Amino acid sequence: MLEEIPDIVIGRLPIYLRALTNMAVNGEKLTTSSHELGERLGISSAQIRKDLSHFGEFGKQGTGYHINYLIEQLRQILHLDREWPVALIGAGHIGHALASYNGFQHRGFRIAWLFDNDPAKVGQMVGGLPIQPITEMVETLNREKTQMVVLAVPAAAAQEIADQLAQTYIRAILNYAPVHLNVPPHIHVRHNDPVIQMQRMTFYLDTSLAVGSR
Amino acid sequence: MLEEIPDIVIGRLPIYLRALTNMAVNGEKLTTSSHELGERLGISSAQIRKDLSHFGEFGKQGTGYHINYLIEQLRQILHLDREWPVALIGAGHIGHALASYNGFQHRGFRIAWLFDNDPAKVGQMVGGLPIQPITEMVETLNREKTQMVVLAVPAAAAQEIADQLAQTYIRAILNYAPVHLNVPPHIHVRHNDPVIQMQRMTFYLDTSLAVGSR
Numbered sequence: 001m002l003e004e005i006p007d008i009v010i011g012r013l014p015i016y017l018r019a020l021t022n023m024a025v026n027g028e029k030l031t032t033s034s035h036e037l038g039e040r041l042g043i044s045s046a047q048i049r050k051d052l053s054h055f056g057e058f059g060k061q062g063t064g065y066h067i068n069y070l071i072e073q074l075r076q077i078l079h080l081d082r083e084w085p086v087a088l089i090g091a092g093h094i095g096h097a098l099a100s101y102n103g104f105q106h107r108g109f110r111i112a113w114l115f116d117n118d119p120a121k122v123g124q125m126v127g128g129l130p131i132q133p134i135t136e137m138v139e140t141l142n143r144e145k146t147q148m149v150v151l152a153v154p155a156a157a158a159q160e161i162a163d164q165l166a167q168t169y170i171r172a173i174l175n176y177a178p179v180h181l182n183v184p185p186h187i188h189v190r191h192n193d194p195v196i197q198m199q200r201m202t203f204y205l206d207t208s209l210a211v212g213s214r
Numbered sequence: 215m216l217e218e219i220p221d222i223v224i225g226r227l228p229i230y231l232r233a234l235t236n237m238a239v240n241g242e243k244l245t246t247s248s249h250e251l252g253e254r255l256g257i258s259s260a261q262i263r264k265d266l267s268h269f270g271e272f273g274k275q276g277t278g279y280h281i282n283y284l285i286e287q288l289r290q291i292l293h294l295d296r297e298w299p300v301a302l303i304g305a306g307h308i309g310h311a312l313a314s315y316n317g318f319q320h321r322g323f324r325i326a327w328l329f330d331n332d333p334a335k336v337g338q339m340v341g342g343l344p345i346q347p348i349t350e351m352v353e354t355l356n357r358e359k360t361q362m363v364v365l366a367v368p369a370a371a372a373q374e375i376a377d378q379l380a381q382t383y384i385r386a387i388l389n390y391a392p393v394h395l396n397v398p399p400h401i402h403v404r405h406n407d408p409v410i411q412m413q414r415m416t417f418y419l420d421t422s423l424a425v426g427s428r
Contacts, residue, residue, distance in 0.1 A: 005417075006256070006258075007256045008256060008257060010414060010417045011414045013413075013414075013417075014409075014410045014413035014414055015410065017413065018407075018410065022394065042220070042221045042222060043222060044220075077417070078413055078416050078417050079416045079417060079419055079421055080413060080416055082421075084416060084419065086412070092311070093307045093308070093310040093311035093314075094307070094308070094311045096307040097306070097307035097308045097311065098408065100307075101392070101408070102392070103392035103407070103408075103409055104409060107409045107413070108409075108412070108413060108416060109409065109412055145423045147419045147420060147423060148412065148415065148416075148419065150408070150412075169420075169423060171415075171418055171419055171420065172412070172415035172416070172418065172419060174408060174411050174412055174415070178315070178316070178317035180236065188415045188418050190411040190412075190414060190415060192406070192408060192411060193232075193317070194312065194315070194317075194364070194388060194406060195228075195317055195318060195321045195322075195323065196228045196229065196232065197388050197404040197406060198300070198322070198323055198362065198364075198386070198388055198404075199227075199228035199231065199292055199294060199321070199322060200224060200225045200227075200228055200404060201362065201385075201386035201388070201402045201404060202292050202293045202294055202298060202322060202362075202386070203224045203227075203291070203292050203293060204385055204386065204402050205293055205298065205361045205362065205385055205386060206361065206383075206385065207293055207296075209359045209361060209383060
């Protein structure tokens with residue numbers, strides 16, 4: 001049984017996985033080090049070693065990490081050694097973009113269902129999937145024991161849908177609605193908030209060039 | 215002159231700012247503590263105190279942080295005490311969603327220009343903005359001394375546009391294209407990658423329920 005791992009540690013593992021996968025795809029070499037990985041990611045090598053030590057011994061002093069082995073281990077730890085079917089809720093602009101997004105494949109996910117509350121949209125195909133009525137959502141999710149959804153509905157509709165999701169097997173919500181969701185503690189929510197990413201970069205902008213009003 | 219601050223520290227400040235702003239909007243109280251903030255965010259209180267200590271002394275032993283004061287300080291540190299005009303490149307589904315997104319206001323940003331390479335789209339209005347031809351991008355960005363763009367173009371087009379952006383004042387790119395961008399070191403890139411957020415949550419899913427193939 002694993003100790004309780006801080007969520008912030010879990011949150012760094014996909015970042016490591018993506019960097020390692022890029023290394024493997026480029027295929028220049030078979031091993032890497034916490035130092036090299038840290039340089040790429042702007043994370044200290046000590047942090048990387050500490051994060052990985054929660055899960056075992058993956059590297060060797062001197063030779064470092066075998067890239068493909070560490071990829072496989074991280075995929076197992078994160079339960080990405082299978083494909084998770086995901087329901088996409090909301091067939092607006094974000095929903096269309098995600099349904100057609102080709103970045104899910106081989107990374108653990110497949111958009112399997114698409115729901116919308118607009119009767120005019122029901123039956124239309126998006127990214128190879130038919131839009132189903134939102135009234136069928138709870139029944140479908142329960143039947144399929146779906147555990148993850150992407151929520152791409154207007155802010156005003158998001159909480160009501162989150163309340164419905166709480167009655168299903170759902171344990172993870174990627175929320176694109178610009179609103180905080182109240183959910184039971186067994187449901188994890190990540191908020192896709194572009195402004196947080198943009199605010200992380202304003203620190204580096206040149207304020208002497210700024211034309212914006214203070 | 216500030217010491218060199220690790221980017222990972224800068225990256226947590228917007229998260230603190232969002233949580234503090236939510237506290238201020240709810241308006242229950244005037245002060246908070248690193249402990250309370252940490253509980254909300256799943257970050258240790260020691261980490262929060264250490265992060266903030268890079269920039270000064272913001273709290274008092276016993277009384278904690280004045281919420282509005284700390285908000286104001288974080289906004290100054292991150293240069294969010296003004297409004298940054300942002301160019302949005304790509305008027306596809308993501309571009310439409312972002313141009314109509316109401317979450318930028320009061321958080322430091324305004325989508326000021328919208329570019330696309332499709333002549334059929336040029337001149338159309340999206341979220342109150344006319345779509346301009348991509349051929350005018352470099353000239354417009356240079357004239358306006360724009361420093362930030364959101365890149366929402368297909369993967370195949372992203373690098374070519376990034377190369378053009380490198381000839382302008384641009385210092386920050388929020389990249390929605392599922393591809394790594396090669397840019398000069400003075401340009402910061404953040405990748406909006408929904409899969410990273412989804413992979414952070416699969417750790418918590420119930421693998422005994424999984425119907426996906428291994």
